[in-house]
Amino acid sequence: MTLLEFARGPALQVSVLIMIAGIFWRLAGILLLRRRPQLAAPRISPIGQIGGGLSTIMSRFVPRRTFWPRIAVSVVLSAVFHFGLAIILLAGAPHILLIHQLTGFTWPNLPKGLIVIVSGMTLAALIALLIRRVGHPVLRLLSTTDDYLSWLLVFLPVLTGILLSGEALAEYGTLLALHILSVELMMIWLPFGKLMHSALVFAGRGVMGANFARKGAAT
């Protein structure tokens, strides 16, 4: 079995299963968290609470103006790499093809050249964010192994993806195998570290927003 066959076969199957099991493991844990009873009367109807949740999901995309000067750099860099990752994953032809083969769903792709440019911007943003994390004294103190490991496991697929698209440094088959394996490592780690926010971010914002609305706070 070649490295590529391993990556496309057993490694893909095992990593997907671990990711699915891990995500549901985390979801079960979160859903079964003991919650304090809400004794105060709600300030708003249940429909209003849902509205508050939806409003918070959107409002958190834009930082408060008060904090903007301090966080502008990290917000912009984070936005570049998050939207970059989304474009690469959802508009890159090979990724759409993989999703089509796994689920049956498909949609049109963007040209490869555009995906490469977005990948380059994403990679640059990731590197800049790492430099900022290491260089900022407070951020460095707050950073854990999870932060660096998660960064690495996002960085590697983007890097190997760019090398693959340019077929640089190694043969296509080797680069493809390394790219797939790097994604599989990311999928395996996803449920167990901060990358889980990719599955929880909107639900988390929604629940928080609904609670805020119930208490009459701004969403």
Added chain:
Amino acid sequence: MDDSENLGEMLARRGFGRRSLLKFAIAMTSSLALPPFIAQVMAANLAKAKRRSVVWLSFQECTGCLETLLRSSSPTIDSLIFDFISLDYQETLMAASGAAAERTLRDAVAANKGEYLLAIDGSIPVKDGGVYSLTGGRSNVSMLAEIAADAKAVLAIGTCAAYGGIPKAHPNPTGAVGVEDLVSGKPIVNIPGCPPVPEVLSGVLVHFISFGRLPDLDELKRPLAYFGTTIHDQCYRRPFYDQGKFAKSFDDEGARQGWCLFELGCKGPTTHNACASLKWNGGTSFPIESGHGCIGCSEPDFWDAGGFYTSLAGGSGTGWRNAGIAAAVGLAGGAAVALSARRKVDTDPDKTP
């Protein structure tokens, strides 16, 4: 043909002058990726070359490789090179059969001991003592061991001989293997393909006849000049790949426009061969040019390397059933751990909220 006649004399007798041989040598040096000045040396060596004995053993095979080589374009000097080798034993082509054929093999090996080229097509079954393929009551394994021992070099022709090929495909009921799994201590060149490109064999033969040694090989013992790049690297549809223009089915607008066949399962990016440059049927076309993706037939274990119509970007997914089981296991495990943690908190007065 008189055995004392050299190649130059034979070509002259058939109407090919010195200039034709030089042109051929220039084409061959280019094809073999040799420096241009080698062409003159090659032409001189070829002109002086004597007939080289070739013993061809067919093992677990379909005869497709031999058919291809016999039907290569003609009449060119390439085809005359095939005339020039002394094919002393080839079961399908020779008139003799039975005991007479076996005697021919013994005589050829004895007369050219240490100097003959051994060509093999087909894989070698080793399971159960090699009983799944016998010639004259002898297993392929024992024939290969005996004949390879006195050969100058071994040519594994076709993917079956090189890597086991289709007979080796899962579940490999006969325990098929390629030549290099059984032969050691001899120069081996693999010329894979199902079937192999005929011009590659003529290139290897010309190199061997001219310089007395095999051409440079890659890590899979394939002639580097022909297998150094992938089909994808030389494919005329490559610009469409770079532009992200893919045919989605064999009869859609993309297919009619000649767009890249990557999404339809083309294995060109991971397949090393000369199809895209040398082409087939006298340079007419190659599979991708005829509208079908490359199936990667010159790579080891190509038959088991995913479906022919599954793209390289895809993989063998887990299936919805397995995904459901994984979700259920995760849900049950997470719930058990969470409930256990709640119980601990409930029984610990310091941690009760």
